[in-house]
Amino acid sequence: MDQLERLVTKANQGDKRALELVILNIKDLVYNLSLKMLLFPEDAKDATQEILIRVITHLSTFKHKSKFTTWVYRIAVNYLISYKGKLSSNFAMSFEEYGRMIDTGQSDQVAYTVNEGELNLLEEEVKVSCTQGVLLCLNELDRMIYILSELFGYNSVEGAALLNISSDNYRKKLSRARHKIRNFLQSKCGLVNESASCRCRKKIDFLIDLQLLNPERLRFAHLSKRSIDVVRKLQHLERTAAVYQSVPNFDAPQDLINRLKETLEVD
Structure with a gap:
């Protein structure tokens, strides 16, 4: 178990600081995937926020069967292929x-x-x-x-x-x-x-x-x-x-x- 996954375990035990550190560790990964998918930083920021909320609310379902970042990407990928950013959709x-x-x-x-x-x-x-x-x-x-x-x-x-x-x-x-x-x-x-x-x-x-x-x-x-x-x-x-x-x-x-x-x- 790597350092990030240890933080996930602590976060699932109610450690709010650990939860914040988990988010700080993955926010750039999610944002850059969102930005490449949506082009506009404004849309990417909104999508990233929603994805991170989903990560947090489903964190207890992470069972350590894959790398945590892979689990995060799965959530992000499946959210983004159905997400309609205001600017990107118009463009x-x-x-x-x-x-x-x-x-x-x-x-x-x-x-x-x-x-x-x-x-x-x-x-x-x-x-x-x-x-x-x-x-x-x-x-x-x-x-x-x-x-x-x-x-x-x-x-x-x-x-x-x-x-x-x-x-x-x-x-x-x-x-x-x-x-x-x-x-x-x-x-x-x-x-x-x-x-x-x-x-x-x-x-x-x-x-x-x-x-x-x-x-x-x-x-x-x-x-x-x-x-x-x-x-x-x-x-x-x-x-x-x-x-x-x-x-x-x-x-x-x-x-x-x-x-x-x-x-x-x-x-």
């Missing part, structure tokens, strides 16, 4: 519609700013939000399967067990999702295929005009490391998966724990 579209949005409004010169530091941040923001947005073109189950295998490294047996489907069905859906994502990025994304027309920097003004990019409130761009630079260094065959794998994990918002404490009255 989701078909691959054809997304392709038309990418083809529209590309400008060689950025009107918003000429400051190279700002441009680098905005370019990274476009890269992450746009490529993550492509995932919303998949249906919920196929999207989750793609995320579990391509971003979290689950094999077909492990992923199928989380979703309670056969491994054969899982592999078929994963193959179909990979094919759709690969073909789309190869045809549209200049990061994956240099002959494709779209470049992240060209979309900055267009996305600002659509209010899909807020320069004053960036969701994803990090000051210290740009995932866009990581992808550019790779060979072409590696770039499709790297577009997603290069995105760093994010810390769950601090106010999420505060909200959770208020909801559950955990002191």
